Amino acid sequence: MIKTELKSQLDVGIKLLELAIPTASDFELYSQFEEAGVFGEHAFDFFVFIPVLFCKTMLPSVPFPDSYFEIKNGETIKRSFKSTILFTRLKKEIQTVFIEGISQETVLKVAGRSSNFRVINEVLLEGYNLGDIVLSPITIHPH
Numbered sequence: 023m024i025k026t027e028l029k030s031q032l033d034v035g036i037k038l039l040e041l042a043i044p045t046a047s048d049f050e051l052y053s054q055f056e057e058a059g060v061f062g063e064h065a066f067d068f069f070v071f072i073p074v075l076f077c078k079t080m081l082p083s084v085p086f087p088d089s090y091f092e093i094k095n096g097e098t099i100k101r102s103f104k105s106t107i108l109f110t111r112l113k114k115e116i117q118t119v120f121i122e123g124i125s126q127e128t129v130l131k132v133a134g135r136s137s138n139f140r141v142i143n144e145v146l147l148e149g150y151n152l153g154d155i156v157l158s159p160i161t162i163h164p165h
Contacts, residue, residue: 028111028112028115029115030060031060031061031068032068032072032112032115032116032119034058034060034061035055035061035068035069035072036072036119036124036128036132038051038054038055038058039051039072039073039131039132039135040128040131040132042054042131042135044134048069048135051069051135052065052066052069055068055069064108066162066164067106067108067109068108068112070162071106071108071109071112072112072116072132073132073133073134073135073136073139074136074138074160075109075112075113075116076116076129076132076133076136077133077136077138077139077142078113078138079116079117079120080120080129080133081142081152083152083153084142084152084155084157085155085156085157086138086157087157087158087159087160088102088103088104089101089102089103089159090103090159090160090161090162091159091160091161091162092161092162092163092164093161093162093163093164094164098161100159137160138157138160141155141157142155142157
């Protein structure tokens with residue numbers, strides 16, 4: 023099996039998220055993505071999309087929003103996940119990762135970096151069910 027560039031980048035991203043110190047700030051972790059040097063101009067996209075996709079794949083019964091907000095140059099832009107090519111390609115690769123098998127510990131560490139995961143966890147700890155959850159679109163602030 024030939025490993026694609028995207029798969030190699032995904033593997034590095036998963037490893038960075040898996041090995042991250044739980045108390046590391048998003049800025050600290052994003053800096054590691056930049057320093058890894060394998061993501062090119064898309065380091066921020068990998069940093070945001072991998073945890074979101076792990077969360078969506080791990081919890082298929084939760085209705086996740088189809089869009090997100092991006093704040094760029096002081097302007098808020100609504101974007102569709104489906105229209106973001108990298109997101110769509112990563113989604114397919116991550117589904118393959120789950121099918122081929124990945125440890126539950128790694129899944130939780132990676133998905134746990136998603137704001138959606140943190141919200142879902144808090145709601146479940148309050149005694150609600152997955153079916154009660156309604157998520158709003160995330161907002162990202164590219165550097």
